[in-house]
Amino acid sequence: MPTPSRLLSRRAILLGAAVAVLPVAGRAAPPPGWRLMMVESPACHHCRAWHAQIGPGYAASRAGRxxxxxxxxxxxxxxxGLALDRRPWITPTFVLLSDGFERGRVEGYVGARHFHPVLEAMMREAGLSLPGAPG
Structure with missing residues (x-):
């Protein structure tokens, strides 16, 4: 049977290990695979325009898929765990991520007419295949 001091030291080691893991377990890591990160601000009128004009259909678009x-x-x-070239300061900024690493960026909102062509060109340049894209 373990002595009380030895039992206490085992508990201390286990408690210390659990406390050391908690900060890591509570952090949000970037999702794996390709993601588009929209950096925005509540005060940004271009962000609101994007949400009104593009946001509702983005997930169903080729880029969104x-x-x-x-x-x-x-x-x-x-x-x-993000590896960005630099911190975004323009809103909106659209950062293309592959497993948390920046592969491309569009700063600002170019409007509903040009958003998808500009975004898809950046995605192709980064090596991302778009579903349903020719060739």
């Missing part, structure tokens, strides 16, 4: 969107406030918090 290839790179589902995650939304992040410009002031954070950002998902842990």
């Amino acid at each position: 290839a790179a589902p969107m995650i939304h992040v406030d410009v002031d954070g918090p950002y998902p842990d």
Whole structure:
């Protein structure tokens, strides 16, 4: 039978290990695969325009099927583990991520007419295949 001091030291080790794991377990990691991260601000009128004009159909679009969107406030918090070229400061900024690494970026909103062509060109340049795209 273990002595009380030895039992206490085992409990202390287990408690210490559990406490060390908790901060890691509670953090949000970037989702795996291709994602489009929209960095926005509640005060951004271009962000509101994007949400009104593009947002409702984005998930069903070729780009949306290839790179589902995650939304992040410009002031954070950002998902842990991101490898960005630089911190976004223009809103909206659309950052193409592959397993958490930045592969491309569009800063600002170019309007409903040009958004998908600009975004899809950036995606193709990054090596992302778009569903239903020719060739």
